[in-house]
Amino acid sequence: MEGFARREFQLMLLRRMADFQPDLVTEARIELGASLGEYMAAHNRWQTMQHSRRAPRGLALYRAVLGPPETEQPVQVGDVTVKNCSWPLPGLWPDLRWQVTVGFGGAVLHGWLVRSPGAAVPDLPRPERLAPWSCVVNDALTRFPGAWQADPGTASQWVVHVDGHRLWFVHGLLQIVKPDA
Secondary structure (H helix, E strand, O other), rough: OOOOOOHHHHHHHHHHHHHOOOOHHHHHHHOOOOOHHHHHHHHHHHHHHOOOOOOOOOHHHHHHHHOOOOOEEEEEEEEEEEEEEEOOOOOOOEEEEEEEOOHHHHHHHHHHHEEEEOOOOOOOOOHHHHHHHHHHHHHHHOOOEEEEEEEOOOOEEEEEEEEEEEEEEEEEEEEEEEOOO
């Protein structure tokens, strides 16, 4: 795991976003100063760590890769207390943080990009006019009363339904808007 850090973590996040926004991903990869080979290697390395018997698991893996979390906040979910841990990702998304929700024994239950603490939720146009990468899931839920979220059953993706549209997110960041079928 030595050498894998926040830059490579951002490259890994970009890989799933490329399915929706290949041009934005190429621009972001170049902004990070990464070759196509480095970009693919970061994704492959993360996958290897996720499936390795020797690599740390859950929160320990994120700590090994990203260092200690910037914030750790307990959150009550029904009768259970979980913990949200977040890290800044300097570079591509200075106003966002990578957040994981951690359960018993350090198990990571969920991970995605969220707005930084204290950062203002951006003004958002009508759903059909939203630009890719302009908001995170909670921005949409905050700005659009009546919006509701759904898990599309695909790892790393999330959907928010609002005003006859589906907002598709990857790692919590908006990728595309589609009319509801």
